[in-house]
Amino acid sequence: MMRKIENDPWHFFSIFCVIPIFVLIGGCATLEVKKAPVEAPVEAPVKVPLIERTFPNFVALIVREGDTFPSLALKYFNDPSMDWFIAEYNEVDTLYPGQTLIIPLKPYQKGGLTFRGYQTVPVLSYHHFSLDRADKLTVIKSTFEEQMKLLKDRGYRVLTLDQLFDFLEFKGQIPKKSIVITIDDGWRSTYDIAFPILKKYGYPATLFVYTDLIVGSAKTLSWDLIQEMANNGMDVQCHTKSHRNLTTTEQKESYKDYFEAIEKELSVCKTMVKKKLNRDVKYLAYPYGETNSLVNELLKKQGYRGAFTVKRGGNPFFIHNYRVNRSMIYGDFDLNQFQKNLDVFAEESLK
Amino acid sequence: MKRRSHHKIWRMGLALLVLVALSCAAPPKKPTEPKLPIETDPFSTFLEECRNKAITYEKNGELLKALRSWEIVTSFIPMDEEVSRRIMTLKAQIVTVADQHFKQGLSFYQKNSMEAARKEFLATLYYNPVHEEALNYLKHKLPGEDYILYRAKGGETLKEIARKAFNDPNKDFLVAYFNDLKIDSKLAPGNTLRLPVLESPTAKVTRDTKETATDTKEISAETEQMLSKALAYYKAKNYGEAVSISEKVLEYDPANKQAHNLINESYYQTGKLLIQRKKYQRALDVFGRVDSGYKDIRESIGFAKKQLAGDHYLRGVKYFTDEELDKAIKEWEATLALDPNHPKAKKDIDNARSLLQKLKDIK
16 A cells, blocks of 8 residues: 555655755855854854964964963963063064064074174172161162063073073073073071062072071071972072182191081081972072182082172173173162163174 | 656655755855855965065075974975975075084184184074073083082092092082982092082171171271182172172261272163173173262263164164064164164155055055
């Protein structure tokens, strides 16, 4: 009793007419819904497609709305703080949609060497801080705050010592306006006054401690406080055990005793910091800024990567790694005198 | 009959299908994403700019920047033979220039002209950043090594080596320490030992800690000793060291007039030297460290500013002729900042700004 389907005209009608009508209603209606979604009454921003071309040494791209140097640095280097690398290569400080940009994928100016001279990195050296009383080695809180603000306002970037030494060893490239901040000894005022300001600006400063001083008195730091600072971006390195001058002998001290004493000054400090903070020490600030070849060789033997004097001036990449300059920032410096310690380039035609 | 009606339904159906397909395939009224015209390469203008920059850099002798710009162009258009040829020429030129600087550096180094050698090695590295030898000279040989290498003879004891190297057999413990040897080790022939360069440590003159109150006589003796050292450096025209030591004196004795005077005089003389070498910016930086009433420092600063203003002005003129108006304006603004009465800078800035405006209007 069943009708033969292939001979039934209603069968063809249903294939060619009814189904397409349902397709038309269903399919096209769906498209219509996509065009005007009920859930999204406000029109979503138009996402401009990314136009980029990738080559072995660089990426070329057209800047889109919303792109920033940090966002591009995050995308291409996985590190937003590399924003300067893109800005400096392209010699621009702002972005706009439609701008063509090159993202270099390798360092292009190691050592900060240019046609007109070379980069220098100032290393600032502080000791004490006070709320209201300045002297040669004590900087007042408000002055320190002004100095840190000036660094930010003028676009300086604060480096870690590892970044500095990558630059000094001609391995890496750093921002053109780079500086390093160091604090010596281990006075309590470092924690009470300098640390909150450094934290506010996000500056990775380095504290050079001489370990005999770290007793946690009213005036000095304790290991707990140092640990807290270390957990919040403060690098901790050595300033010897007792702050003795490494280049002079004590009265009636034999040469062998002198050698053993200075060997201990370096090794005990290193071991103590490792034990208390579980952090490796790689750098030393010489007490009184003084060193000689024997001390330098001792440092190399003990695995120190570099060390700092207090000779005023910036550091080109070719400075001796164990005689790095530091400029002491005195308590009686005004902002103008402070700025004189921030030279980041030495002009010398290299044509 | 049945067959004919069958065909009619087929035709109707087909027509309806085509209709449905056409209506659904119609393009949406508003595109959701803007599309770039296929025929326009979004980088074409940029590449043209790169070409122009490369040519300008070549003209100015900035070979590395020129090479970088050409390399960008060739990455986009690898078949452009003219660009490939320019790149090859530039690369060869850069290698030659780097080698010339290195040879020159070696020659200065052998003549003990360390400053001149340093400059040549820097130029070598500027042109060829992977020049290991130039880097080695700059980092190690020029500043002087802290160690010597000693080649041991067969059967030599550490005492014998210490006597030869340090003029003191009792310093054998240094030989042992720095070479991980036992004090009674005997060495095989040809063993190379690393030995520190020894300078006699001076007898104690500095205070133990910065906090301890010490005998004033001792401090006074210290400062005297440091001051005479600073003076010796000043006389030898080593102004950097003279300043460094004088500043240490000020740590102990902030009011020490002689130290202040040495610092002022050292910076003053350094600035004068820089003026002679036409390094006006550096001279200004250095003069800025001299006390404002010292000698003729105000006049010296005025002179350096005027000269530097002149340099900026000329650079501005160059940019202007190269049609880089923004950069020209910046240079002339720098001119005015240093020399507000400069006879031409103000007028030239106005001209350049009006030209820029006209160009914008045309666009």
